[in-house]
Amino acid sequence: DGGITQSPKYLFRKEGQNVTLSCEQNLNHDAMYWYRQDPGQGLRLIYYSQIVNDFQKGDIAEGYSVSREKKESFPLTVTSAQKNPTAFYLCASRTEETQYFGPGTRLLVL
């Protein structure tokens, strides 16, 4: 069964802690993306990667970091430098036409 998996579905973090969100895809897509979604807003691009061992900052990269050591995996770390980390985080990969999203991780900072 092909697709994108994200874990965990819900994540609670204490203020000041770093946390890593997992994203795995078995669609054999080169390009992968991380978006952040807040209520009443569209999706905002955090980071993207077009190929293994390469990634680029999106529109709101401050306070986040990523790695792309394998084609299948694109983990996102939310660092303590991110001032408002509570949000819904969506990972995506794409073909030339279609972008496929994972189920998302809801991060809540306590």
Added chain:
Amino acid sequence: GQQVMQIPQYQHVQEGEDFTTYCNSSTTLSNIQWYKQRPGGHPVFLIQLVKSGEVKKQKRLTFQFGEAKKNSSLHITATQTTDVGTYFCAGRTRGGGTSYGKLTFGQGTILTVHP
């Protein structure tokens, strides 16, 4: 930078009524995509429009791309309760440092359908 504005932000309709959401870009787009996100779910790709003036239909859904490739609309005929969710447009421009171009999402229109 590129901006994609989508209106309305909210739309409440009675089941059977029609629904339209509009998307406007500050720059000319190479293509535009539409996504649907069910409550509690993730966005799901609906369609991509590429050509100026293009119109595509999917059952009760009609998608249009403007002649200037700066605006688009999604129209749903005779809404059903299964249509509830948030509808996003996403406009793509070439360049932006990527081979695929930069995809910018609108804020979305939240559709509620009352039975």
